[in-house]
Amino acid sequence: MSRATYIIGALAGSAVVAYVCDKVISDNKLFGGTTPGTVSNKEWWAATEEKFQAWPRVAGPPVVMNPISRQNFIVKSRPE
Incomplete structure (x- = not known):
């Protein structure tokens, strides 16, 4: 068998183990x-969603959380 077969099998097996652990611990409340x-x-x-949608929007424009990834910074052509 090739290495890819072992890797794919290991990934599938770990996904199954993670799913079963999630179901047993979270949904069945294993720890109470x-x-x-x-x-x-x-x-x-x-009701909560309705309240959030009813809040007035009086602030400024939307804030960019990560401006570097958006590439919206200003590049100056010459030093000042």
């Missing part, structure tokens, strides 16, 4: 706990 009402209550989610 409950799901918060803010996650399980759809009415709460709808």
Whole structure:
């Protein structure tokens, strides 16, 4: 067998193990706990979303979180 077969098999196996661990720990509450009402209550989610959309937008223009990746910085042709 080639190396690619082993790599693909290992990736698939690790994905299955990660999925099973996520299901057992998070969904089945292996370590106890409950799901918060803010996650399980759809009415709460709808009311919160409605409140966020109703806030007035009075600030300035949108802020660019990472201006370097957007390449919107000013390049000067000569030093000042």
